[in-house]
Amino acid sequence: MIESVTLDDTAAIAVGAGILGTGGGGSTYLNRLRLDNELRERGGAVSVIRADDVPDDALVCAVGGMGAPTVSNEKLQEGQEIKRAVRALEDYLRRKVYAIVIGEIGGGNALGPMITALQCDLPVVDGDGMGRAFPELQMDTFMIYGLAPAPFVLADAHGNVSIFKRIGSAEQAEAFARSLTIEMGGSAGLVMPIMSGADMKRTIIRDTLSLAKRIGEAVLDCRARSIEPAETVAALCNGEVIFTGKIVDVNRRTVEGFARGRLKISAFDDFNQQMEIDFQNENLIARLGEDALCTVPDLITLVSLEDGEAIGTESLRYGLRVAVLAMPAPKELKTPEALAVVGPRAFGYEVEFRPMAGDLL
Amino acid sequence: MRIGIDVGGTNTDAVLMDGTTVVSSTKTPTTANVSEGIAAALRDVIADSGINTASIDGVMIGTTHFTNAVVERKHLTPTACIRLGLPATVCLPPMVDWPLDLRDIVGGNAHLAHGGHEFDGREISAFEPDEVRDIAEKIKAAGLKAIAISSVFSPVNSIFEEQSAEIVRSVIPDANITLSSEIGRIGLLERENAAIMNSCLRQLAARTVDGFKAALDELRITSPFYISQNDGTLMNADFAKEYPVLTFASGPTNSMRGAAFLSGLKDAIVVDVGGTTTDIGVLQHGFPRVAALAVDIGGVRTNFRMPDTYSIGLGGGSLIQEDPLKVGPRSVGYELTEKALVFGGDVLTATDIIVAGGVSTPREGGSVEGGALNIGDSNVVADLDSGLVEAVQARIMEMIAIAVDRMKTSATPVPVIVVGGGSILVTGEIEGASEIIKPDHFPVANAIGAAIAQVGGECDRIFSLAELSRDEALDQAKQEASDRAVNAGAAAASVDIVDVEEVPLAYLPGNATRIMVKAVGDLRGVLPPGEGGGVERGA
Structure with missing residues (x-):
């Protein structure tokens, strides 16, 4: 299992995340460019931890991007959206987030959370809520296994941050989040769900980031050998x-x-x-x-x-x-x-x- | 009469056409100074036909010169970029995905400012004239005059790009400015990249186009001349100085348009066999099918509408390896006439095999120009093992068949048009082809494609169907595209819509849809090619 992600790893992870994307999840191109930039500027690595290394009472949150790929390819992100969302959440809950969780390992959303982790100086958990890509928020294992959809946070390029304190269901969260995403210009950063280490360990699909990297490395190796x-x-x-x-x-x-x-x-x-x-x-x-x-x-x-x-x-x-x-x-x-x-x-x-x-x- | 010229990396081809008839044609080597090669080719076709230069109505030139400049990192002008979209887009500044050597040459002088639009036309933030003025002062202080301006969703609304250009000109009166909305489509980095490349090529474009003009003057040709674009349409010489990037990939487009014209077919596969590679493309309604994905030029991602071609390493100069049998991808290239066995060299090439095989090519619709059997000295290859000759011929046909199959648009057999100097390589049937057509003048199809080109206009933006009906949006888009074609020089009565593409925005409700329309028409003032030719305009 991997312990960190460096500039040398992003190509493989992008290829692997694409394969786990089952045709969806959006392109990995822009998020990989951003992650590479962030790693280059900071000269460091994303620290990766196992799900079981997170204490039961720690607070973790899954993050990802929401919206239409056509829009996010044109109106590029400001870059700090999700970081601001995480900070706003910490202020609201008066607690610190322990680690960032990948909401969806398939496609471009596999790489975005690592950017947030670097910006917040937090580790990212090796695992995700889908093991692939799905189109809607209620389709991750966190929602399927009954974690609360609220609070959840949406943020845009202007610095607007919206915290939903109560929401009836994951389906309603999906509907509200999508309408607000349109108001935010068709693409937004999402933090959802927010959960305890214990809940995360009960529901997460483990080790999928390592799997994405293994898949990508195998593909790159085959290419190098013309297989x-x-x-x-x-x-x-x-x-x-x-x-x-x-x-x-x-x-x-x-x-x-x-x-x-x-x-x-x-x-x-x-x-x-x-x-x-x-x-x-x-x-x-x-x-x-x-x-x-x-x-x-x-x-x-x-x-x-x-x-x-x-x-x-x-x-x-x-x-x-x-x-x-x-x-x-x-x-x-x-x-x-x-x-x-x-x-x-x-x-x-x-x-x-x-x-x-x-x-x- | 019109003259079509194609300036390739190896050869400069020219044809003289009277309506739909090819009067004369020539192939001459491309020279380091491109104009000299053009002058030589012009001299050839004119001398050949004995016409009076006063009867020439137009000269159409296709060139890979500007593509090569980027690929070879030569003659590029340092360029600044101003992007409007703050607070969005900060995370990926201009030129972020360029190869470092190219960014160094172009200068990496990038600035971000407020402005930009959302997909539905709202402003991202208010435009700030003083901010742009300050940036212009900085660019002036850096001594730069080439500038590209991009704004988020400028294909939807280009007002901020235009306002910025005005301000920059007030600070730098002789600035050379490219607006991203003038050349690219939705996809910020790709469109901005194209705008920057355009500005950094303008000095070269001015010199080159002036050189073309000098070549024409030298031969006392006073007609207007045009440069062909990647979509198979023309721009006039002044426009080409302003938008050199629009010539990228015009070579394959011209050869496919030429193939359509020569064969009279609108829907077919075109196989263009050169010295080193074979390019396979698809004709739809007489125009090349465009690629769906981003296209790299010299390592820079762009979203031009490039023809969707597939290249394999097979050409007249391909090296033959006997055991195990291998044809290409290595090639003697432009040295074919020195290195091939039939030309007295010592390298076994695909051409030698074909000459040894005696060439019996299917040639419906015409004879083979120059006599295909009459290549070099066939005695030299008379002793080649006939088993080898047959095996290589079979391998070549197999390679072409696989590539054709890859590009086919349906499972039904389709006609295949074979053009290009290496066409003699096609010696048998192609699986999946309903017929194989080697039209007259196949070696100069690209120059013919340049000669018959039309002018066009495009519209690509996102419409909100909340205020407009779908039909109204489509009509509006078609009108915009037609207006642009007329502005580019098309005779209004001849303008037709050739392509409509509609892409609803996925993952978002709310009925926003992206509509892309292309219109083309005949050039005003130049005789249209008339009946029976290949200037088909699809519905």
Whole structure:
């Protein structure tokens, strides 16, 4: 397990976080640039601690960015948003935060919390609330296993900080946070949830930052040796490569702010052998014929065949040559409570969750 | 009549066209002083046809000169950047993602100021004229005159960039200013990068365009001349001095547009075989399909609408390795006519194999210019093992087939147009191709693409559908794009909308949608190519 993150590690973590992003979670490009800048200026490293090293009575908080990638690629962050949110929270609670938790390990939100950790001079916990990417706040293990959604904090580039002291449910937190994010210009920093060390240890998916780094290192190593990385990554994640081929059709539409669609991949040697994947920001169901081979919350990621770079659902297009990685979800996402929130039916599919053998880690 | 010229890294090609007919064409070596090569090519085509230079209506030039300047870090002017968007954007200042050597050359002189807009048009913060004036004074003190100005969401509202430019000019009267909203799309760093590169190329652009003019003057050609842009449309010479970055990647675009024109096809795959690489692109409605992702130029990320091409290391000069069999990616490149066996050299190249194989190429729609069999001395390669020759030919076709398959837009077989100086490499069927077309004049398709180019305009911004209906927003975007095409020199009656793309903003409710529209039309005052040509305008 890793104990720190230095400039030498960010490339691998970005690649690994992309693969755990299951097609969503946003690009890692800008957050990696920011993290590299921050590490260069401070000349140090992000200190990483194990979840079990956090005292039960310590206060920790998960952080991440909220909003539309199109907006955050244009209106770049001021940079101190989440740090101010954390400080405001400490003032409000009159307690110090002990460590920063990664809300979502998949995509760009894997790297943002390390920037906050550096700025606040705090360690980051090796683990996260999703083990992948999901689109909504109630879909992390902290909410699924009953932690309180309030208080939560949103902050913008102007220095505005909004603390929600009480909120009825995680779903309401999601709705309020999203409306306020629009008012804040379409992207905002989020601190949620705020929890005790004991609660965090009861609900977090452990060691996913280390996993992201291992995955990324394996991919970079394969690239250096001109080997297609997909099988290596699958083995690392107890998963398998369920299909390789070429994308032959992408059908997408946006419904209520979420990109939904279906893509088809044809095998190289037999055009009629096709895999279909349904996505809603993230890849959710992979089918071969009528058969659902892999279903959410198990992870489905398309990687470019040659270099193993994860392909986001916004970048899908005809002709890309891909390997489809299926990886078992972490066990925390496979309980009845979790499946009610992140199982296929929660996303509107009349399909049973048929878990792959094993767990992500 | 019009003349099309393509200035590549190795060759300068020129064609003289009368309407849709190619009157004459030539290939000459590119010279260190680009204008000399152009003058030589012009002399060739004019002498060849015996026409009077007074009958030339326009000269269209495609050039990779400015791309190469960035890639080679040559002739770049130190440039300052002013970005409006405080308090946002501080964490990633201008030029933050540039390679260090290039940032050193360009100077890294960056300033942040208040201003900018939100995605829905609200101001991020109020514009502060005094703040910009202070920055302008600092830039003046640093002795810089090249300046790029960017403002957050300036494609939605460019007012702050314009106001800043006015203030900077009041402090530095001869400032050379690029506004990011004039050249780029949404995506701040990428658009700003393009604006900075544009300002740092302007001195070179002025010299180069003046050089082109001198070459034309020398031959007493008095017609207007134009430079081709990356989207396959033209800009006039004065505009090219102002916006040199818009020439980036015009080479592949011209060759694909030329292929469309020569074949009469609007939808096809174009395979452009050169000396070292083969570029494969897709024609949609007669225009190249554009890349969806960010494009690196000399290590700098930009979001230009570049043609989506896929390159493989295969060309006429590709080295052949026998055991294990390998074709390319190493190549003798422009030294082909010295190093290949058939030219008396001692290197086995793809060209030697084709000559040995005797070349029987499918050539629907025309004969092969110059006689493909008539390359070098075929006796030298007569003894080559026929098994090897066949194996290499098969390998070449396999490489092309895989690359074509990668770029295809549907599973159905599509026509494949083969152009470029290395086209003789294509000797058989391509899997997945409905037909293979090697049109007349295929070696100079790029110059033809330059000759037939039109002018265009774009609109790319985010519309809020709270106040407008979707149709109204689309109409507004189309009108803006058409107006820009007319401003750029298009005859109003000929302007058509060729591309509409709509991307609703993901992860946000509230009905904001990004609309990108492209319009093109024929140049005012220059005869349109007329019927039957490749200047198709899709719906």
